[in-house]
Amino acid sequence: MSSHKLPRNVPAVLLARLAVADDSKGQGLGEYLLMHALDAIVTTAATIGAQCVVVDAVDAAAAGFYEKDGFLPLTTNPLRLFLPLATIRQA
Numbered sequence: 422m423s424s425h426k427l428p429r430n431v432p433a434v435l436l437a438r439l440a441v442a443d444d445s446k447g448q449g450l451g452e453y454l455l456m457h458a459l460d461a462i463v464t465t466a467a468t469i470g471a472q473c474v475v476v477d478a479v480d481a482a483a484a485g486f487y488e489k490d491g492f493l494p495l496t497t498n499p500l501r502l503f504l505p506l507a508t509i510r511q512a
C-alpha cells in the first residue's frame with residue numbers, strides 16, 4: 422500500500438454568484454458566462470496556483486447545469502461542485 426496521502430487542502434477558485442436574470446434564461450447566456458469565466462481561470466491558474474474550480478449551486482437544477490459541463494458534486498455536499506483545471510485544459 423502506498424504511503425502517499427491525498428492532500429487535505431487543494432488551492433481552488435470559487436465561482437460565486439454566476440447567474441442569469443429569469444427573463445433571459447435559456448438563451449445560452451449562462452453557458453457563455455461560464456466559458457468566459459473558465460477561460461479567464463485557465464489563463465491565470467498557473468500564476469495563482471489554482472488546481473480546481475468550485476461552484477456553489479443555488480439548487481439541484483443549477484447543479485445540473487454545471488454537471489453537464491463536467492463539474493462533479495462533492496459527496497459531502499452535492500450543491501458544491503468542482504472541476505479540476507486538468508480537465509478544463511483537456512477540453
Ligand SMILES: CC(C)(COP(=O)(O)OP(=O)(O)OC[C@H]1O[C@@H](n2cnc3c(N)ncnc32)[C@H](O)[C@@H]1OP(=O)(O)O)[C@@H](O)C(=O)NCCC(=O)NCCS
Nearest residue numbers: 438439440441446447448449450451452479482483485486
Ligand atoms: C444556471 C444558470 C446560470 C443557467 O443559465 P442559462 O442562461 O439559463 O443557461 P444556458 O441557456 O446558457 O444553457 C446552456 C446549456 O445548459 C443547459 N441547462 C440550463 N439549465 C440547466 C439545468 N438546470 N440543468 C441542466 N442543464 C441545464 C441548457 O439546456 C443548455 O444546454 P445545451 O447547450 O445542450 O442546449 C441560470 O439558470 C441561473 O442563473 N440559475 C440560478 C442561479 C444559480 O444557481 N447560479 C449558480 C450559483 S451562484
